[in-house]
Each structure stands twice: as C-alpha cells, then as structure tokens.
Amino acid sequence: MxxxxxxxxxxxxxxxxxxxxxxxxxxxxxxxxxxxxxxxxxxxxxxxxxxxxxxxxxxxxxxxxxxxxxxxxxxxxxDYQKDFPLGFITQAEKWLAMKAEKVRTGEMAHKSLNNLKSYMGKAMDAWGHTNIKEIGFAQLDDFLFQPGQFKSSKTRANVKSCLHDFFTWFTDREDLPMPRFPKCTYELGQRAITNWETQGRIVDEIKKLTYDINPKIWFAVELLASYVEFRPQDLLRIREKDFDQGNAMVIVFNPTKQKNKFRTVRLTETHTRMWADLQDEYPGFPDMPFFRHISDRGRTKAGDVFGSRILSKWWGKACENIGVEGVDLYGGTRHTTTTELARIVGTDGARKATGHTTNKAFDRYCQVQDNSAFEMAKIIEEKRGKEGKVIPLKPVDQR
Incomplete structure (x- = not known):
C-alpha cells in the first residue's frame, strides 16, 4: 500500500x-x-x-x-503541503492580485480595491492558513456575526459580498462545491440632501477655493451637480481623447456598475465651451486623464489623476465655510439633483436621466443614448437657485 x-x-x-x-x-x-x-x-x-x-x-x-x-x-x-497552497491566505492574496490587475486596466477603482483588501484582511486574520475546503457555513457564520467584528450591518453585508465573490472565483477555478453563506440583512441609513440654491452656493464656494489651484476641481463638481449620469469615479476614468467637442459629448468607458461598456453624456453648450477652454489652457496627450493635477503639490505630481477623495475633501471645506452640515459630495450632487429634477419632470424623467433604466439591445448597438440627461442638464442650469436647506430624505444607496 x-x-x-x-x-x-x-x-x-x-x-x-x-x-x-x-x-x-x-x-x-x-x-x-x-x-x-x-x-x-x-x-x-x-x-x-x-x-x-x-x-x-x-x-x-x-x-x-x-x-x-x-x-x-x-x-x-x-491539502498537506507545508507551503499551504490551498490555505486561505495563499488564495486570498492571489485573488487580490487579480483584482489589482483590474485596477491597473481601469476595470475597477482604487477605492474598491482598498475596501476588498480591508475585508479580506479581517478574514485572513481570522482563518490564517486554514485550508479553504474546511471553511463552510459554520466558519462563515462565526466570522460574520462575531460580536464587535463590524461597525454596522451594511459593512457585514459588504464583507459577505466580498467573500462570496472570492469563493465563487475559487470554487470555479478548482471545480469544488460552493459553501453555503449565512444571510446578512441590513437597512439603509438616511443620506442628507439639499436643494439647488444650497448646492449652487457650495459649488460656487469650491470655485473660490480651488480655481487658482486647479480649475478642474471645481469643474468636476460642477459636472456632478449638473449631470446625474456622472458618478465621481466615472470622471477619473475620462481621458483627454474622450471629449468630442464637435458633437458636444463625453464618452465614459467602463462606467461604475457597467463593466466592459461605455456611456455617452451629451453636454450643454456652456459646459462644452468650459471643457474645450480647459483643454486649451492645459493641453495633454490623448491618453492622459482629463481630471489630473496641473502642478506638483505635496506627494502628487503634475499629470497624476485626481485621487478618489479630492472632490469630497474640497466639498467638505466648502460646506464648512458656508455653514452647511451633514451633506456629503454624493448626496449634495447626484442625489440632490435627482430629487430636484423629480419635482419638476416627474420620477420617470429623472430616473431616465440617471441611466438606471436600461435596454440591453439599445445599449449594445447605439453609442448615443436619448437626450434625457442633456435636457435635464439644461433645466438644472436654469433652475438652480432658490431657498436652501438640508433635507435628510432618501436612503443611502451608493450604487
């Protein structure tokens, strides 16, 4: 034997x-x-x-x-080799390396990778080199529901989603059965929004604070407040060559939540002119990020793409200066604008402008979507500017 x-x-x-x-x-x-x-x-x-x-x-x-x-x-x-080839840490590091490659190719945001590293780090601390085949429902349940492990039920659900993605990758790769996962329910909190007058004051304050440093900081926030199809991470993916001045539009490749796809956003005449003026003032090579630093500041160098927190940082400073509390960048731009639009054009029109309604055949064969977002941007330019206050209105949903 x-x-x-x-x-x-x-x-x-x-x-x-x-x-x-x-x-x-x-x-x-x-x-x-x-x-x-x-x-x-x-x-x-x-x-x-x-x-x-x-x-x-x-x-x-x-x-x-x-x-x-x-x-x-x-x-x-x-299962028995000393270097733990099927150990959780060994395979988790492989998976994170694969995710890091997606960041390099633009398929994933740095912030998303950092979140995954944080989630997997907790799991690696808990399971170490335990053979993945030995991690089942009981081990997952103990980890996810350990008292004091996570600060909120939403974080727990995010960690579960991360681990589910990892185990799907691993079991497909090794042709092994997928472990059963415990249920992680949560309720969304409230995100504070404001209205167009307050939003306009915040955007104007950002312009005062940043225009001499880098006008593209203000311009990025102006776009987020005007076009509900844009998300902060979308802007960081836009290159110089993605702006089509002749057709007054911008193409966003691999937009948030839409891998291996693209989205076109038609700009108003005002924003088309602003974009073109910034390209003339700060010329760059076609593949350079449009929203980039224009000079060396601290650890950032001229030509580096904006960090994921730069817009939130200046938004927070502007809010502090004018006495607005509790409104973050996402709530103050996309959520506020969507809510204000819904009051004027109805929920269907506002939802259409955000890009949440999709027709797969249309998305696949047509490079230019309908004019909903463009029409909404024109309304925003005309309507922004009435009494302002902070309104905690809708659930947090960062999708």
Whole structure:
C-alpha cells in the first residue's frame, strides 16, 4: 500500500535501522527486535512528509486517512503541503492580485480595491492558513456575526459580498462545491440632501477655493451637480481623447456598475465651451486623464489623476465655510439633483436621466443614448437657485 511510517530513531542496542511493522503497530529493529519510542514521521509519495514525534497512533491515523482519500478519489496533495497552497491566505492574496490587475486596466477603482483588501484582511486574520475546503457555513457564520467584528450591518453585508465573490472565483477555478453563506440583512441609513440654491452656493464656494489651484476641481463638481449620469469615479476614468467637442459629448468607458461598456453624456453648450477652454489652457496627450493635477503639490505630481477623495475633501471645506452640515459630495450632487429634477419632470424623467433604466439591445448597438440627461442638464442650469436647506430624505444607496 502507498505510504509508510518511519522513525528517525536508531536501535539503542545495535544502532541499527528500525522498520515499520503495521501488524505490530510500531517500528522495530530488524536485528534486535527492539521497538521504537519516538521520532515517527509519515511519508506519502514524494510530496508529503509529516512528523509526529512520540505519537505513533496519530501517525497511523494520518496515514490511513491519506490511503482512504486515495481510494475515494478525493486525495489532493496540496491539502498537506507545508507551503499551504490551498490555505486561505495563499488564495486570498492571489485573488487580490487579480483584482489589482483590474485596477491597473481601469476595470475597477482604487477605492474598491482598498475596501476588498480591508475585508479580506479581517478574514485572513481570522482563518490564517486554514485550508479553504474546511471553511463552510459554520466558519462563515462565526466570522460574520462575531460580536464587535463590524461597525454596522451594511459593512457585514459588504464583507459577505466580498467573500462570496472570492469563493465563487475559487470554487470555479478548482471545480469544488460552493459553501453555503449565512444571510446578512441590513437597512439603509438616511443620506442628507439639499436643494439647488444650497448646492449652487457650495459649488460656487469650491470655485473660490480651488480655481487658482486647479480649475478642474471645481469643474468636476460642477459636472456632478449638473449631470446625474456622472458618478465621481466615472470622471477619473475620462481621458483627454474622450471629449468630442464637435458633437458636444463625453464618452465614459467602463462606467461604475457597467463593466466592459461605455456611456455617452451629451453636454450643454456652456459646459462644452468650459471643457474645450480647459483643454486649451492645459493641453495633454490623448491618453492622459482629463481630471489630473496641473502642478506638483505635496506627494502628487503634475499629470497624476485626481485621487478618489479630492472632490469630497474640497466639498467638505466648502460646506464648512458656508455653514452647511451633514451633506456629503454624493448626496449634495447626484442625489440632490435627482430629487430636484423629480419635482419638476416627474420620477420617470429623472430616473431616465440617471441611466438606471436600461435596454440591453439599445445599449449594445447605439453609442448615443436619448437626450434625457442633456435636457435635464439644461433645466438644472436654469433652475438652480432658490431657498436652501438640508433635507435628510432618501436612503443611502451608493450604487
């Protein structure tokens, strides 16, 4: 039979080699018939060698287990190798490296990767080099619902989603069954919004604060407030060549929540002229990001794409300056604008402008969507500017 038990001991009488005898459950000197008292180890093929010191019964149990798995056809030598090829940490690092490559190619945002690293880091701390095959419902449930593990039910749900993505990748890759996941329910909190007058004051304050530093900071926020199809991460993906001045439009490749697709946003005449003027003032190569730093500041260099937090940072400073509290960048731009539009054109029109309604055949064959967003942007230019206050109105939904 494959595999055997050995001992590193020598015979205490003649210093001879000691050989395993399965019928007598020990290793014995072939000349003196003296039994071994320790130094046991199991070899199983070329790749598996495991030591058991003075515990012969455990060594025998291990060897019998390997033989049983071989007979069943479930034996996988990687389960027993010292470098933990199927250990959770080993496979998690592979998965994160694959995600990092998506960031490099523009398919994923840096912020998303950082979140995944944080979530997987907690799981790696919990499970270490545990063989992934041994992580099932009970282990997932213990991890996700450990008291004090996560600050909110939403975070727990995000971690579950991350782990589900990881296990889907791993089980598909290894042709293994997918573990069952516990349910993680949560309720969305409230996101504070404002109205067009307050929004306009915040955007104007950002212009005062940043125009001399880099006018593209203000212009980015102006676009977020005017075009509900734009999301902050979308702007960071736009290159110089993605602006089509002749047709007054911008193409966003791999927009948020739409992998391997693109979205076109038609600009008003005012914003088309602003965009063109900025390109003339700060020329760049076609593949350079449009929203980039124009000079060296601290650790950032001229030509670097905006960081994921730069717009939120200046939004927060502007709000502080004019006395607005509790309104973040997303709530103050996209959510506020969508709500204000709905009051004028109805929910269907506003929803259409956000791009939440999709027709797959139309999206696939038509590069230019309908004019809803363009018409809404014109309304925004005309209507922004009435009494302002902060309104905690709608659930947080960062999709």
């Amino acid at each position: 494959k595999g055997n038990i050995y001992t590193s001991q020598k015979c205490p009488v003649c210093d001879g080699k000691m050989i395993h005898d399965e019928r007598r459950n020990n290793c014995f000197c072939t000349a003196c018939d003296v039994p071994a008292s320790g130094g046991y180890f199991v070899r199983f093929g070329r790749d598996i060698c495991k030591r058991f010191r003075n515990n012969y019964p455990l060594a025998a149990q291990f060897l019998n287990g390997l033989r049983f798995e071989t007979a069943k056809g479930t034996f996988d030598k990687r």
